[in-house]
Amino acid sequence: MPxxxxxxxxxSAIRLGMKYVIHEWMPEAVVHFVENMPGLLRLLSAETIDMIVLDINIPGGNNFHMIQMIKDVRENVKILVLSAYEEDVYALRYIDAGADGYLQKDCDDGAIRDALNAIHTGKKYVSNEVKEHLLHDRLNSGAASHDNPIRLLTNRELEVCRLLIDGKGVGEIAKALFIHTSTVGTYKSKIFEKLRVTNVKALTDVFTIHHVDGR
Known part of the structure; x- marks a missing residue:
């Protein structure tokens, strides 16, 4: 069975490009397309999907909890995250959340095929760059976190950062993340304290300096 x-x-360009790479990797594969999180969950309920190539910034998604939402519908599905978000900051967080691999969208076709093959055979996948960062952290007792203070943020704080940088207000963030407005305020204060900023413009500048996509 394929x-x-x-x-x-x-x-659409990403979807068509991925279809080409997937069929080059495994010609008999059946490829389905979805454009948002509700559509993906409906597909998982209707079809026996073996693997998902997931942009974490699709409408209805854009948070770490989306991995668990997927697993709640189809527990054994494999997930390869393909995202514009900086892998140094996000890759291991999404794998800890339950994804099987992480790649940035600017990777080449060979890296995508390597990731698909690794995940298909039951392995986890991160790029060589992420592996080097892990080794650097181990050898330097976590010193890389001081080089990039964004790595000090928790998963939820990162989610709040994305929405703040995207211009969302406290009420909008609370609604998007299903938390109370006072909780958003608490997260915002902790973020500003950790990154030593006092406003959203300065927060955006920190993400830009460290080449991290906060949107």
Whole structure:
């Protein structure tokens, strides 16, 4: 029975490009396309999907909890995150959340095929760059966190950062993350304290300096 793969991305060019790479990797694969998180969950309920290539910034997603939402519908599905978010900051967080691999969208076709093959055979996948960062952290007792203070943020704080940088207000963030407005305020204060900023513009500048996509 051919492997069934869902490509979850709201950009048509990415979907078509992924279809090409997937069929080059495994010609008999059946490829499904979805453009948002509700559509992905419906597909998972209707079809026996073996693997998902997931843009974590699809409409209805954009948070770490989306991995668990997927697993709640189809527990054994494999998930390869393909995202614009900086892998140095986000890759291991999403793997800890339950994803099987992480790649940045600017990677080449060979890296995507390597990731698909690794995940298909039951392995986890991160790039060589992430592995080097892990080794650097181990040898330097976590010193890389001081080089990039964004790595000090918790997963939830990162989610709040994305929405703040995207121009969302406290009420909008509370609604998007299903938390109370006072909780958003607490997270915002902790973020500003950790990154030593006093406003959203300065917060955006920190993300830009460290080449991290906060949106």
């Amino acid at each position: 492997i069934q793969i869902a490509v979850a991305d709201d950009h």
